[in-house]
Amino acid sequence: MHLETDVLVIGAGGAGMYAAIEASRGGAKVIVADRSLIGRGGATIMAQMTVAVALGEEVPDHWEHHYADTLAAGRGLCDPALARLLCEEGPQVIREMDAWGVGWARHAGESRIKQAFAPGHDRPRCVYVDFLNTGPAVSKTLRTRLIRTPEIRRIGDLLVTELVVREGECVGAVALHLVSGEAVTISAAATVVATGGLTRLYARNSASANMSGDGYALCLAAGAELVDMEFVQFFPIGHLAPRLIGMDPIMWDPFRYKLGGRLLNGEREEFVHKYGASDDGKYVVTRDLATYAIQKEVEAGRGSPHGGAWLSFEHCSEAELRAAAGPIIDRLAKNGIDLTRQPVEVAPIAHYHMGGVRADAAMATRVPGLFVAGEAVGGANGANRLSGNAITEALVFGRTAGRSAAAKVRNLNGKRAGESAFEAAAGRLVQGRGGPEFNPAEGIETLQRLMQKEVGPFRTAAGLQRALETIDALHAGLAGSKPAAGKRYDTELADWLDLATMLGVARCVTSSALARTESRGAHQREDFPGLDAAWQKNQVIA
Amino acid sequence: MTAISILKITRGAAGEPAREETFEVPFEPGQSVLDALRWIRAHRDPTLAIRYSCTSANTCKECMVSLEGKTVYACTARLEPREMRVAPLPNKALIRDLVTEIAPPDERL
Numbered sequence: 005m006h007l008e009t010d011v012l013v014i015g016a017g018g019a020g021m022y023a024a025i026e027a028s029r030g031g032a033k034v035i036v037a038d039r040s041l042i043g044r045g046g047a048t049i050m051a052q053m054t055v056a057v058a059l060g061e062e063v064p065d066h067w068e069h070h071y072a073d074t075l076a077a078g079r080g081l082c083d084p085a086l087a088r089l090l091c092e093e094g095p096q097v098i099r100e101m102d103a104w105g106v107g108w109a110r111h112a113g114e115s116r117i118k119q120a121f122a123p124g125h126d127r128p129r130c131v132y133v134d135f136l137n138t139g140p141a142v143s144k145t146l147r148t149r150l151i152r153t154p155e156i157r158r159i160g161d162l163l164v165t166e167l168v169v170r171e172g173e174c175v176g177a178v179a180l181h182l183v184s185g186e187a188v189t190i191s192a193a194a195t196v197v198a199t200g201g202l203t204r205l206y207a208r209n210s211a212s213a214n215m216s217g218d219g220y221a222l223c224l225a226a227g228a229e230l231v232d233m234e235f236v237q238f239f240p241i242g243h244l245a246p247r248l249i250g251m252d253p254i255m256w257d258p259f260r261y262k263l264g265g266r267l268l269n270g271e272r273e274e275f276v277h278k279y280g281a282s283d284d285g286k287y288v289v290t291r292d293l294a295t296y297a298i299q300k301e302v303e304a305g306r307g308s309p310h311g312g313a314w315l316s317f318e319h320c321s322e323a324e325l326r327a328a329a330g331p332i333i334d335r336l337a338k339n340g341i342d343l344t345r346q347p348v349e350v351a352p353i354a355h356y357h358m359g360g361v362r363a364d365a366a367m368a369t370r371v372p373g374l375f376v377a378g379e380a381v382g383g384a385n386g387a388n389r390l391s392g393n394a395i396t397e398a399l400v401f402g403r404t405a406g407r408s409a410a411a412k413v414r415n416l417n418g419k420r421a422g423e424s425a426f427e428a429a430a431g432r433l434v435q436g437r438g439g440p441e442f443n444p445a446e447g448i449e450t451l452q453r454l455m456q457k458e459v460g461p462f463r464t465a466a467g468l469q470r471a472l473e474t475i476d477a478l479h480a481g482l483a484g485s486k487p488a489a490g491k492r493y494d495t496e497l498a499d500w501l502d503l504a505t506m507l508g509v510a511r512c513v514t515s516s517a518l519a520r521t522e523s524r525g526a527h528q529r530e531d532f533p534g535l536d537a538a539w540q541k542n543q544v545i546a
Numbered sequence: 547m548t549a550i551s552i553l554k555i556t557r558g559a560a561g562e563p564a565r566e567e568t569f570e571v572p573f574e575p576g577q578s579v580l581d582a583l584r585w586i587r588a589h590r591d592p593t594l595a596i597r598y599s600c601t602s603a604n605t606c607k608e609c610m611v612s613l614e615g616k617t618v619y620a621c622t623a624r625l626e627p628r629e630m631r632v633a634p635l636p637n638k639a640l641i642r643d644l645v646t647e648i649a650p651p652d653e654r655l
């Protein structure tokens with residue numbers, strides 16, 4: 005099947021949906037394609053609480069203060085233009101979301117929006133939707149806007165496998181329609197890649213199964229550059245044990261924002277202060293430092309039983325817990341957990357990727373016609389992302405990308421590539437014969453364990469080399485085993501395509517991590533501890 | 547002896563006769579039915595079609611299946627060390643195995 009549109013948006017998370025809305029406001033016809041269902045997959049819907057924005061509702065604030073905190077968290081590596089865009093335009097998109105009825109939590113009986121304090125910020129700055137409902141509310145609000153916009157066509161179950169470039173310009177994409185197994189070609193005057201990050205590369209991650217780094221692989225193959233690929237943010241207190249069902253592993257973050265909580269080692273002692281941070285009942289320690297402290301306690305034999313740390317709210321009353329978390333307390337009870345009587349175990353978990361596709365402040369890549377938005381963009385957050393910047397980035401960058409894409413459409417005056425431009429790429433998707441001995445689902449798990457072990461928060465040259473060797477070996481197993489397209493909902497083919505993507509992206513992360521012989525932010529080298537001033541630069545992959 | 551769960555899964559694509567296949571899965575307390583389905587795909591049969599994206603947060607609402615005749619989210623249904631029957635949703639059009647057409651009509655191709 006062949007489709008034509010002005011703007012193709014790939015990914016229906018916060019960034020993609022905002023891009024679609026803005027492109028349609030700029031006069032463009034839009035197709036939003038997502039490999040999952042519209043507004044249901046991706047990372048946005050999984051966000052639980054904080055959205056950082058200098059609204060000044062809680063205390064006086066200015067975007068320049070938010071910008072200063074973002075740059076400080078980024079350890080010298082933020083792209084200043086992108087960080088500034090995020091902070092300066094954040095209030096506009098957050099106010100627009102408010103007007104669209106997202107329901108930011110407000111002070112009782114007042115119109116004033118509540119802003120919580122989060123680690124790394126100089127004042128209370130984070131808006132949220134109760135209870136632990138920020139992501140679902142943002143997704144639902146944007147999806148409702150899409151539904152009300154006739155110029156936007158929404159198509160789910162469409163897995164984009166290749167961007168098509170002709171005479172140096174991106175002219176659209178080829179996708180696998182999962183439901184039918186058929187190749188679909190989409191001709192577009194402008195394409196926005198909003199596919200999110202790469203946390204699925206890790207065995208322990210807080211993201212959805214869609215975060216395979218699709219956008220990085222697609223854009224790199226189309227001729228765009230990647231930047232800062234070594235910087236994977238680990239969220240320090242991902243849920244570890246006891247096993248919970250129906251709960252997001254980053255669920256403890258909102259509890260800490262509201263109640264503080266105590267982080268304890270296996271001997272039930274506070275320990276974060278030993279690593280130069282303070283954490284006495286307040287949630288102020290930054291993500292990179294907390295991850296480091298937990299990992300070091302585990303290495304020293306002072307971890308919790310499953311290899312993490314204890315997080316305790318035993319000092320809180322049931323009433324305090326219920327006021328902070330509402331119905332979540334009942335869901336915990338169903339899982340047999342009473343926080344007034346027991347601590348839980350937490351450990352670092354892959355959460356976000358600072359790196360990504362290199363873009364300017366108009367969200368344009370170096371490939372004409374190709375724009376990016378959200379976590380797919382690299383550089384705004386440098387070596388470490390400030391809490392709460394991800395949703396703000398998704399919305400601001402999405403809006404900017406949509407605006408730029410609509411301008412591109414106007415410049416082209418409706419000119420688009422014809423169907424023949426897509427034949428070769430569609431052929432690559434359809435061909436294949438499968439390999440009898442190769443299980444791509446197992447290959448993905450092998451890669452995830454490898455990345456967790458060797459390319460996690462702590463890295464060494466030897467471990468990174470081992471990772472590169474295993475990545476090559478997995479790649480060899482993959483080659484020649486591609487299943488042909490054509491089967492309905494062929495998860496084996498989808499896994500094969502994902503593994504190919506994930507291996508390519510894993511190689512980018514690992515080789516960048518190997519080259520950076522220092523420790524900075526989320527990239528910690530055991531064999532090169534400490535910051536090296538000579539490394540205050542960004543690595544680019546082309 | 548390691549405890550096991552025995553999953554009896556109704557399989558087949560639209561237009562094919564349905565068949566039941568049995569998989570034995572190592573059981574760990576606290577696991578979900580989705581954990582078991584993912585284990586089968588990685589260790590026994592990658593062609594088993596299932597649909598999910600958020601994995602365990604119960605936010606994407608994509609993993610609905612019929613468990614012992616009741617509609618559940620596979621990510622919140624607890625796995626048990628016994629025989630369990632898993633089938634596609636009976637009231638939705640079948641795509642393949644446990645995947646049914648749950649997208650709103652105007653979001654389909």
